[in-house]
Amino acid sequence: MGQNATVHVDARIPMGMFFTMTGTILMAFGLSTRDNTAVYVKSLGIDVNLWWGLALLVFGIVLLTLGRRGQSRIESGRK
């Protein structure tokens, strides 16, 4: 079989970046509107921005870590 080209960037890095950025924005917004009850009437009074933002931030960091490891493996595997 012919030689297969190597993948150039581990996909988890851009994915991790997106979720880290989004998580941070949501958390920041959540923190700033924490005392504004009108915003959170919809979500039953829970500050979802803060908590889900935190969850996404953690998810993003996990992806970035996995991605960095994968990336170093890709780069060490190149000629």
Added chain:
Amino acid sequence: MPNLAASDWLILLIYFFFVLAAGFSLKPFMTGSKEYLQAGRALPAWLCGMAMLGAGLGSQELLGMGAAGARYGLVSVGLFALGSIPAMLFAGLFLMPIYYGANLGPQALSGPGTAPVAVRSVPEYLGLRFDQKTRALNAGLFAAMALFSAGISLYAMARIFAALHFFDRIANAWNLPPTGVLLLAMALPAALVLTYVLLGGLGAAMYNQALQFCVVMAGMLPVALLGLKKIGGWSGLKAVVPAGFLDDWSGMGHAGGHPLGICAAVLVVSVGIVLGGGMWCADFRLLQTAMAAKDVESARRAPLLAAAAKVFVPLVLILPGLIAVGLPTPRTTIVIHNENGAIYHEITIVPPAEEAGQGLVPAKADAATEKPVMGADGHALLDYEMATPSMLLHFLPTGMLGLGLAALMACLMSGVAACLTAFNTVFACDMYQAFLAKGASDKQILKAGRWAAVGGMFLSLGAACAAMRFGSLLGAMVLVFAAVNAPLFATLLLGVFWKRATGHGAFAGLLAGVAGALLHHGLALPQGEQPGIHGGWIAVLHHPRSEMALDLGTAVSAFCLSLLVTAVVSACTEARPESELAGLVNPLAERPPAAAKWWKRPETLAAAILLAAIAVSLIFL
């Protein structure tokens, strides 16, 4: 009517930036047709699996799952699992080694002396296994199906965006008529998808599909959790939804005992084998993600990993639909209070279509008068596809709302991108190179692929506009799937596992399948429907108990007829010698070397996933 704040737009814009960035960053590497059409065949199994999940979660699937939950209850979870997990496990274990072409014999392509080339698409496999006319027929049918599906996906989501008034501010600023809003809602995602597909090919599409799957889950999981909390948890849900909605599999012993009107055995066969197989074993839009894997072991693992996720994903996406019908229906209210001697009337106006709905599921609204559309039995026809978006709007506050919208855009774009990349591969390999320009160079094939993407997107938009004009076209998608995919699965099954299957048989089988689907659809009409797009347009001979029963019947008819005709015609025509079939059929394929440790083998993973799926299903019994 949602008010989108700056933070919502910010999240959406960041999402669009990442989606386009995938295209731009991969552009320099698009040096040949293999990089563009097949992502260089270099991707790891986990990425292929996530991309397969993302590609299989288009707007029709996301909206459809919520609609199924609202309409049929918890049994939808079982049905979606049944229609995906067994087929995906089957594809991973038995079909991917053949499709990936790891074991093609030296005689396989144009004769002795040429280097073995792995197939790049399902039609190309059919060309090698059977003959060029089968390849051409399948390529044509598939291309039509892919573009039509993309168009329907675009319109389905545009309709939702228009109904939720997302683009109202922009539309007012530019003085757009109502159709202008729909066109904008279709053109914007289409332009984004076309951009990143043209730049980065299948690789960009797959990177984005993996991201899009995560975004959809990130947007929908909070909605499911908040909805469950609002309705009072599982017991609260039981109290408010119609009886039978929460019974996953009970009442399925006989046809009469369930709203679908289908007994369990028939359901297992039709959903599990025909629908599941037609989608996960035969649909190139999904298979192309696994065929871009870096080696045959990764190609086998990709559908298995995707199947593992499918044990849980349908629940998250169907639950909001289920909860939506259980929540109280919004009503126009007038609250009067008396403050310091002055009397205040606080009026909350709810549009008539929403008031006529059930829970958060509004009734279908007549476009001109905004009044609810009435069905034959005097009740308003419910717009089930609005269940998921209504839940999203109802529960997500500013901030999260941006992520929710990104989720809606994400599923739309991943589905459309899958259609577009599959179309441009099939066009470049199975139409252009195979028949139009046989001696084309690699650069010419690459250019053909890119032009195909542009042309394909315009054709899809045309289909979307046709659906806009003739709303009933949305229902045609089921018929198209039954006519194209079900017979293809039958043909592929026989082709991979029966050495005796011949090209004449396959060709006749594919045609017979199309005929079977059309015949069944034309002769059957579910109770309570008018003849037309819902069936019975030839004559009404049969009354299935529900629309789903009709759809299943159509797919099963197409599958069985195709299987029968392929088998009979193959038996009557001359088979190819075994030496030519090396690597193309399962009995003659080299067994991939078994991994040393038993727990690393794909068979073990598949068995574990199957057990997990059954366990989850039993919890809900």
